[in-house]
Amino acid sequence: MRTSAAAPRDARTCTRTFVHRASNARRPRARAPSASTTRGGFQADERVDVVVVGAGVIGLACARELSRRGMRVFVADRAPAVGLGTSARNSEVLHAGMHYAPGSLKADFCVRGRRMIVDYCEKKDVRWDNIGKIIVASEESQMDDLEAMIERAMRNDVDDLELLSAESLREYEKNVRGFAGVWSPSTSVVDTRELMESFRRDCVRDGRTSISLGDEVVEITPAGRAMYRVKTKSKVIAAPRIVNAAGLHAHRVCERMAEVYDQVATPPPPLYFARGLYCTLKKGSGAPFQRLVYPLPRHGGLGVHFTKDVFGNCKFGPDIEWIDEIDYTIKPERVSAFYDAIREYWPELPDGFIRTAYTGIRPKLINETGDEDEPGATTDFVIQTEVDHRASGVVHLFGFESPGLTSAMCVAERVCELLE
Ligand SMILES: Cc1cc2nc3c(=O)[nH]c(=O)nc-3n(C[C@H](O)[C@H](O)[C@H](O)COP(=O)(O)OP(=O)(O)OC[C@H]3O[C@@H](n4cnc5c(N)ncnc54)[C@H](O)[C@@H]3O)c2cc1C
Structure with missing residues (x-):
């Protein structure tokens, strides 16, 4: 530990x-x-x-x-x-902007901010990679959420998403399994x-x-x-x-x-903290995917996803654990839940494939239960x-x-x- x-x-x-x-x-x-x-x-x-x-x-x-x-x-x-x-403790992803409520600061800043950073990186020769991302609905019951996300994206001026069938998901990423998915070509990674x-x-x-x-x-x-x-x-x-x-x-x-x-x-x-653990791949393992792969978001985070940085280093995470104080402890016992989460979109994930790496902490303004009635939440x-x-x-x-x-x-x- x-x-x-x-x-x-x-x-x-x-x-x-x-x-x-x-x-x-x-x-x-x-x-x-x-x-x-x-x-x-x-x-x-x-x-x-x-x-x-x-x-x-x-x-x-x-x-x-x-x-x-x-x-x-x-x-x-x-x-x-x-x-x-x-x-220094994040996923290094330049998000396209489909996850945030239309009209929110997050939606506005994310969509315009991504373009600004990409232009800046081009001018200043900062490494970034337009790697793209796949979001997977693993079951039919998630289709409403997937469609809501596409609708939200359109309202946020993100107009390049493509709906993928189960078959085209596999064509994009041979290891991915799901009921359907979305391809976001403008999601990128940057050398933070x-x-x-x-x-x-x-x-x-x-x-x-x-x-x-x-x-x-x-x-x-x-x-x-x-x-x-x-x-x-x-x-x-x-x-x-x-x-x-x-x-x-x-x-x-x-x-x-x-x-x-x-x-x-x-x-x-109000302020709350939600820690997220990242895991890297076992030494010597090849990348299981070419692109970023995400499940559908859940309360508090975007779900345990796969990212590959500009150097090709792969990781899964972050998970979400609500904590009372700023504390970057790595808990190895949380790794077993990673296997369950990743197997929702990669059922063939071999045992022993991932290792704990580092944690980051999200400054949350809403609590674990998502209680929006709390003043200021x-x-x-x-x-x-x-x-x-x-x-x-x-x-x-x-x-x-x-x-x-x-x-x-x-x-x-x-x-x-x-x-x-
Ligand atoms: C797990 C995780 C994953 C994330 N993934 C992504 C992602 O993929 N894409 C994305 O867009 N965003 C992501 N984020 C969000 C992103 O990382 C943060 O929004 C961003 O890094 C915040 O930057 P900051 O400058 O506000 O904070 P920080 O980087 O924390 O900087 C704050 C600084 O303030 C200093 N400081 C604190 N108190 C004092 C003091 N009293 N006097 C002087 N200095 C002080 C600290 O030392 C620190 O350096 C993620 C966040 C987390 C937690």
Whole structure:
């Protein structure tokens, strides 16, 4: 069993604490900033136009776009290198956009974001592969779901899906069995590491952006009108704008802005964690499929699917396990359920074919039961701005699970529009 360090505190606890503060603060009570936090009342190591908290794929995409638009940006990440969070623990798929509710941020960002990333990869020579994906309905009873997905795709402007019979499924992938399926020719994979490295290079090239690594943001306080004092482990930064792109820790960063949030109108959405395990193939095994192969989605995830990265490395996963805190533990006992899930579309999967590899954690804004009546619960991404929390120039990004990678450049564009 491999275990990596769990986060020091339960982020759900943080959320609860935070919501409590927020409700106290709904009274229209202006908090006078203390002398040490008024404009000019503190010594800043740097003054910038925007601080971005988090150098994952979304934080980097935001920093790059803000910088391109002429802003001086300071990016802080507590990790020793960029992109070591969720951005390093995913399927690396550029989704086409058939899975998301029409009109949702996920649908909009995914469909436009995929095209933006593909154009970017072409221009910058970042590895990507237009590998395509097959979605399998293993039984006749799943046909309604398959048809609903096609209908949803059309409404999301994804018009290249092709319905496959059981026979054509086998022609596409000789190992796949199913009642019917869908072929998505525009689903692709990208080298996430290379993409983030390219964003990082773009950020620092023009000299307007600096990226401070191993540098956790520990406190954000108001410092006069429309100005914030951002304290990291190593510096104090003054900035009128903040982008909270801290991924799984975005709620905790909110907590560290408690003063900024004293007049909050809408608290952050509830937060839950759903861990996903990936498995690779036994050493020496050949790829069972040429393309990506998915079952139909289920609550919380897209199902245990097969992906092949730009280097030809194959994996199955992720599964879904609801957990209480950020904890990347790998549980070997979960592998047996992988066999059942994969055999729904590949009945000939041999015993002993897969090995545990790594886990990723989805920041969920809806609980395991899918209870949409819970205040603030949603399956969509949430972007909170001044309209929600009354702190000018502050943008929070919550719930950026899949398709967050695909959406990154589109999210960046939206964040810039909100801050300009
Ligand atoms: C299992 C799984 C599979 C997925 N598969 C796909 C997929 O195939 N396609 C797709 O489009 N999307 C996928 N996603 C979603 C995608 O990976 C995420 O949406 C994306 O990586 C989120 O990027 P981020 O920058 O918001 O978060 P992260 O990459 O987690 O970055 C946040 C950063 O903030 C830093 N940070 C946190 N707190 C602080 C602090 N106080 N101070 C400074 N820094 C801080 C962290 O160190 C981290 O580097 C998947 C997600 C999961 C979990």
